[in-house]
Amino acid sequence: MKIYFDNNATTPVDQAVKVAMLPYLEDRFGNPSSGHRFGEAARNGVEAAREQVAGLLHCHPKRLIFTSGGSESNNLAIYSAVSAYPDKKHIIASQVEHASVLLPLQYLANKGYEIELLPVSRHGGLDLDVLAAAIRPDTVLVSLMGANNETGVVWPVEAIGGICKEKRVLFHCDAVQLIGKMVLDLSDLPVDYLSVAGHKLHGPKGVGALYGKRTAPITPLILGAGQENGLRAGTENVQGIVGLGKACELAGQAVVEYGQKISQLRDHIERTIYDTIQDAMINGQDQARLANTLNISFRNCSSAAMIQELDEKGIAVSAHSACQSGDLDPSHVLLAMKIPEEYLHGTLRISLSRMSTMDEVESFISILPKLVKKSRLGLAV
Ligand SMILES: Cc1ncc(COP(=O)(O)O)c(C=O)c1O
Structure with missing residues (x-):
């Protein structure tokens, strides 16, 4: 048994995801940055995957940055927000966030940031009045998850985003556990940053994406040869990205x-x-x-x-x-x-x-x- x-x-990789990835480990092995046809084949795979991820999230493909997974996406969102507004030193998150949010915040606390971790109720609920009251003029970011990885408790992303928008504070949502399990429509959600990981939705490990709203500042964590529009350097994980794209397409269905x-x-x-x-x-x-x-x-x-x-x-x-x-x-x-x-x-x-x-x-x-x-x-x- x-x-x-x-x-x-983590989830098992869907057979169709594996089939979609295989050509990129074989004849479509090119570097997406290369000018020749090998490069073009790989580049086409990456861009088709971007469309597939965007299709699941209902966002513009250009708003997506491919990353190495949920942890990097969370780190990138937090780093981007604090880098854009260096004078604002207050960040709000919750006590039940994933370590890939809590530890970067701990790092920032050691650098002089004030980190406020909101409590939750006996059943993991979040008090939106407490959130609204916690936001201050020097709050740079609110980072709250869409669904908790341990309990599955889902938070009202739209209402949270609404509060942040009204108070003019950036909102990052770690939606790693939510994506593919519930419909999420970013064309209609007041979210500035949103994190995705491939391996939670029958895609491969080590690949994910960060959605950044058109107006949300992005400061790259990894500098180098300018991939992902200069926002995330490093030769793309082409087969992983293609797998993530296929996984998102299947998750939508x-x-x-x-x-x-x-x-x-x-x-x-x-x-x-x-x-x-x-x-x-x-x-x-x-x-x-x-x-x-x-x-x-x-x-x-x-x-x-x-x-x-x-x-x-x-x-x-x-x-x-x-x-x-x-x-x-x-x-x-x-x-x-x-x-x-x-x-x-x-x-x-x-x-x-x-x-x-x-x-x-x-x-x-x-x-x-x-x-x-x-x-x-x-x-x-
Ligand atoms: C809620 C949540 N955020 C972030 C992550 C990290 O994702 P990854 O393993 O792709 O870095 C996980 C994975 O366990 C998660 O459950």
Whole structure:
């Protein structure tokens, strides 16, 4: 048995993505900057991919910069904003952002910036009044994610962007987990920067994009030979970019499945857990959530033990919590949500994809109650 329910960590590459990439590892190997026909073939691949990504996001292709993934896109957005307005030293983000936002902000804090990390509610919700009140004349950037990678909690990007626009502050959205799972229309969203990563939507790893609105300043992090309009130097990851483009095209076609098939699978897991396992708590329950994600805590359990047992049976899920055996770090997301200590250590993140099936779900939920029981007994002795 091989069941992969850790799709928020990364997704399997779609076969059609692989097929689209292969020619760029073979006869279309040229450098996109070259003037000859080999270069042209590679360049055409990159530009076609730009159109495909733009198609999913509903933006102008020229507004996209290809990067090495979500982390670089997040770093580039933050760096661009602070470089453009060096006199403004206040940045707002949240306590539950991804490390690729929190660590650049930590770096800036060490350089004299004031970083304000907004708290979240017990179920991971964001208080928009608190956000509005936090924005000051010296605020240069608000960086808030579209959907949380651990809980799947979705934040109201449009309302957040509206507040930032009204207060004339740049808004960056880390939409790495949102893209492809919900429809996102940048032609209609007040967002200045938005981050995308290929490997979260059945594309290859090590490639992503940053959307920058026409008026949003971009300062390159990587200087060199002027690729990506001088905004991101380095010979393009052509096959990766082509894969990202194809993945975006397929994600656009499949996004409807998240609202239907995938949410049904997820809801079936949730219901069965509630029916068969006592003292289980869904994190993010009263919030809008990604249809593929279930973050659940079992009282007096060990995530590490359960993950290991599931792995032995061929089932991959993850956790981001402290555990008694000490081999998992406490999740800063669940800590920010103030999950009670007796639940915190027994958390599982189950994240599905369009490739998940009901048979897989049935196998998983037939095994889980025994594992939870065993983990509880293990902790009791
Ligand atoms: C919300 C979020 N932002 C950023 C990233 C980083 O993306 P990448 O792994 O492509 O650098 C991830 C990946 O785990 C993520 O979940």
